[in-house]
Amino acid sequence: MRRHVLVAVPVVLLAVGCSGESGPGEGGATSSAAAVASSSVAPAQAPASPEPTANGPCPYLSDADVAQFNGQHVGKVRVSADKPHPACFFYRPNGEEQLRVQVYVGTPEVAKALVDAIAPVATSSPVTIDGGWKGGAQLTEKGSVFAVANGGKAVAAVSNQKRTIAPKRAVEKATSAMG
Numbered sequence: 001m002r003r004h005v006l007v008a009v010p011v012v013l014l015a016v017g018c019s020g021e022s023g024p025g026e027g028g029a030t031s032s033a034a035a036v037a038s039s040s041v042a043p044a045q046a047p048a049s050p051e052p053t054a055n056g057p058c059p060y061l062s063d064a065d066v067a068q069f070n071g072q073h074v075g076k077v078r079v080s081a082d083k084p085h086p087a088c089f090f091y092r093p094n095g096e097e098q099l100r101v102q103v104y105v106g107t108p109e110v111a112k113a114l115v116d117a118i119a120p121v122a123t124s125s126p127v128t129i130d131g132g133w134k135g136g137a138q139l140t141e142k143g144s145v146f147a148v149a150n151g152g153k154a155v156a157a158v159s160n161q162k163r164t165i166a167p168k169r170a171v172e173k174a175t176s177a178m179g
Contacts (some may be wrong), residue, residue: 105153
Protein backbone atom coordinates (compact mmCIF):
# COMPACT_ATOMS: atom_id res chain seq x y z
CA MET A 1 0.00 0.00 0.00
CA ARG A 2 2.79 2.36 0.85
CA ARG A 3 4.25 1.95 -2.62
CA HIS A 4 1.06 3.27 -4.22
CA VAL A 5 1.07 6.33 -2.00
CA LEU A 6 4.64 7.23 -2.97
CA VAL A 7 3.83 6.99 -6.68
CA ALA A 8 0.66 9.05 -6.33
CA VAL A 9 2.26 11.88 -4.37
CA PRO A 10 4.68 13.02 -7.14
CA VAL A 11 1.86 12.91 -9.70
CA VAL A 12 -0.33 15.11 -7.53
CA LEU A 13 2.53 17.55 -6.95
CA LEU A 14 3.24 17.72 -10.66
CA ALA A 15 -0.39 18.51 -11.40
CA VAL A 16 -0.43 21.27 -8.78
CA GLY A 17 2.84 22.71 -10.14
CA CYS A 18 1.37 23.04 -13.66
CA SER A 19 -1.99 24.42 -12.61
CA GLY A 20 -0.90 28.01 -13.13
CA GLU A 21 -1.25 28.85 -9.43
CA SER A 22 1.99 29.67 -7.72
CA GLY A 23 2.81 30.64 -4.21
CA PRO A 24 5.30 33.24 -3.12
CA GLY A 25 8.65 32.77 -4.84
CA GLU A 26 7.28 30.26 -7.38
CA GLY A 27 6.98 32.60 -10.38
CA GLY A 28 8.28 30.10 -12.98
CA ALA A 29 5.57 27.45 -12.57
CA THR A 30 3.42 28.66 -15.48
CA SER A 31 6.12 29.11 -18.12
CA SER A 32 5.92 25.47 -19.33
CA ALA A 33 2.13 25.58 -19.56
CA ALA A 34 2.28 28.87 -21.48
CA ALA A 35 4.86 27.46 -23.90
CA VAL A 36 2.67 24.43 -24.59
CA ALA A 37 -0.40 26.62 -25.11
CA SER A 38 1.38 28.98 -27.51
CA SER A 39 2.80 26.12 -29.58
CA SER A 40 -0.69 24.83 -30.35
CA VAL A 41 -1.53 27.78 -32.64
CA ALA A 42 -3.19 26.72 -35.89
CA PRO A 43 -0.88 26.65 -38.94
CA ALA A 44 -1.05 29.58 -41.32
CA GLN A 45 -3.48 29.28 -44.21
CA ALA A 46 -2.65 30.31 -47.76
CA PRO A 47 -4.67 33.19 -49.17
CA ALA A 48 -7.72 32.21 -51.19
CA SER A 49 -7.21 31.60 -54.89
CA PRO A 50 -7.51 34.92 -56.69
CA GLU A 51 -10.21 35.61 -59.25
CA PRO A 52 -9.92 38.00 -62.20
CA THR A 53 -12.25 40.99 -61.74
CA ALA A 54 -11.04 43.68 -64.15
CA ASN A 55 -9.01 44.12 -67.31
CA GLY A 56 -5.20 44.63 -66.85
CA PRO A 57 -2.44 45.77 -67.12
CA CYS A 58 -0.32 43.67 -64.79
CA PRO A 59 2.01 45.71 -62.54
CA TYR A 60 4.70 42.98 -62.57
CA LEU A 61 4.79 41.63 -66.14
CA SER A 62 4.15 43.02 -69.60
CA ASP A 63 2.31 41.20 -72.39
CA ALA A 64 5.63 40.97 -74.25
CA ASP A 65 7.31 39.35 -71.20
CA VAL A 66 4.61 36.72 -70.97
CA ALA A 67 4.64 36.01 -74.71
CA GLN A 68 8.40 35.48 -74.48
CA PHE A 69 8.33 33.35 -71.29
CA ASN A 70 5.27 31.26 -72.10
CA GLY A 71 5.72 31.06 -75.87
CA GLN A 72 2.17 32.19 -76.72
CA HIS A 73 0.61 35.45 -77.82
CA VAL A 74 -1.36 37.33 -75.17
CA GLY A 75 -4.95 38.09 -76.11
CA LYS A 76 -5.99 39.89 -72.93
CA VAL A 77 -4.84 40.54 -69.37
CA ARG A 78 -7.07 40.60 -66.29
CA VAL A 79 -6.24 41.38 -62.67
CA SER A 80 -7.77 40.45 -59.33
CA ALA A 81 -9.25 42.95 -56.88
CA ASP A 82 -6.46 42.25 -54.37
CA LYS A 83 -4.86 45.54 -53.33
CA PRO A 84 -2.12 46.65 -53.45
CA HIS A 85 -0.83 43.43 -55.03
CA PRO A 86 -3.30 42.08 -57.58
CA ALA A 87 -2.90 38.69 -59.19
CA CYS A 88 -2.46 38.82 -62.97
CA PHE A 89 -4.14 36.51 -65.47
CA PHE A 90 -2.83 36.29 -69.02
CA TYR A 91 -5.04 34.75 -71.71
CA ARG A 92 -4.34 33.38 -75.16
CA PRO A 93 -6.18 34.95 -78.12
CA ASN A 94 -8.69 32.06 -77.96
CA GLY A 95 -9.60 33.01 -74.34
CA GLU A 96 -7.76 30.16 -72.59
CA GLU A 97 -5.74 31.17 -69.53
CA GLN A 98 -2.04 30.66 -70.23
CA LEU A 99 -0.29 32.17 -67.21
CA ARG A 100 -1.28 33.40 -63.76
CA VAL A 101 0.98 35.27 -61.33
CA GLN A 102 0.02 35.76 -57.69
CA VAL A 103 1.90 38.05 -55.30
CA TYR A 104 1.55 38.07 -51.53
CA VAL A 105 3.09 40.50 -49.03
CA GLY A 106 2.43 39.96 -45.33
CA THR A 107 3.61 37.41 -42.77
CA PRO A 108 6.33 34.82 -43.43
CA GLU A 109 4.00 32.03 -42.30
CA VAL A 110 1.30 32.90 -44.84
CA ALA A 111 3.92 33.44 -47.57
CA LYS A 112 5.25 29.91 -46.97
CA ALA A 113 1.69 28.53 -46.88
CA LEU A 114 0.99 30.10 -50.29
CA VAL A 115 4.14 28.55 -51.77
CA ASP A 116 3.23 25.15 -50.30
CA ALA A 117 -0.32 25.43 -51.68
CA ILE A 118 0.95 26.13 -55.23
CA ALA A 119 4.09 23.95 -55.25
CA PRO A 120 3.72 21.51 -52.32
CA VAL A 121 6.94 20.75 -50.47
CA ALA A 122 6.03 17.04 -50.49
CA THR A 123 5.90 16.77 -54.29
CA SER A 124 7.78 19.68 -55.86
CA SER A 125 11.46 20.11 -56.63
CA PRO A 126 13.19 22.64 -54.35
CA VAL A 127 14.18 25.88 -56.10
CA THR A 128 15.97 29.11 -55.27
CA ILE A 129 16.31 32.37 -57.15
CA ASP A 130 18.49 35.42 -56.60
CA GLY A 131 17.80 37.48 -53.52
CA GLY A 132 17.15 34.61 -51.10
CA TRP A 133 13.85 33.43 -52.58
CA LYS A 134 13.12 29.72 -51.94
CA GLY A 135 10.28 27.42 -52.88
CA GLY A 136 9.32 24.72 -55.32
CA ALA A 137 8.54 23.91 -58.95
CA GLN A 138 6.76 21.02 -60.60
CA LEU A 139 4.79 19.85 -63.58
CA THR A 140 1.04 19.56 -63.07
CA GLU A 141 -1.78 17.86 -64.90
CA LYS A 142 -2.50 21.08 -66.81
CA GLY A 143 0.99 22.62 -67.07
CA SER A 144 3.55 23.70 -64.49
CA VAL A 145 4.02 25.83 -61.38
CA PHE A 146 6.84 27.77 -59.76
CA ALA A 147 6.47 29.43 -56.35
CA VAL A 148 8.95 31.09 -53.99
CA ALA A 149 8.93 33.02 -50.72
CA ASN A 150 11.36 35.36 -49.04
CA GLY A 151 10.38 36.47 -45.55
CA GLY A 152 6.85 37.83 -45.72
CA LYS A 153 6.72 37.92 -49.53
CA ALA A 154 5.68 35.19 -51.96
CA VAL A 155 5.32 35.01 -55.72
CA ALA A 156 3.73 32.08 -57.53
CA ALA A 157 3.12 31.42 -61.21
CA VAL A 158 0.93 28.81 -62.88
CA SER A 159 1.51 28.13 -66.58
CA ASN A 160 -0.30 26.02 -69.16
CA GLN A 161 3.12 24.95 -70.47
CA LYS A 162 4.59 21.56 -69.48
CA ARG A 163 7.94 23.14 -68.60
CA THR A 164 8.79 24.96 -65.39
CA ILE A 165 11.06 27.49 -67.11
CA ALA A 166 8.01 29.54 -68.20
CA PRO A 167 6.61 30.15 -64.69
CA LYS A 168 10.15 30.49 -63.33
CA ARG A 169 10.91 33.40 -65.68
CA ALA A 170 7.59 35.03 -64.79
CA VAL A 171 8.36 34.71 -61.05
CA GLU A 172 11.89 36.09 -61.52
CA LYS A 173 10.52 39.12 -63.39
CA ALA A 174 7.79 39.69 -60.79
CA THR A 175 10.21 39.47 -57.83
CA SER A 176 12.51 42.00 -59.47
CA ALA A 177 9.54 44.33 -60.07
CA MET A 178 8.68 44.10 -56.36
CA GLY A 179 12.11 45.39 -55.38
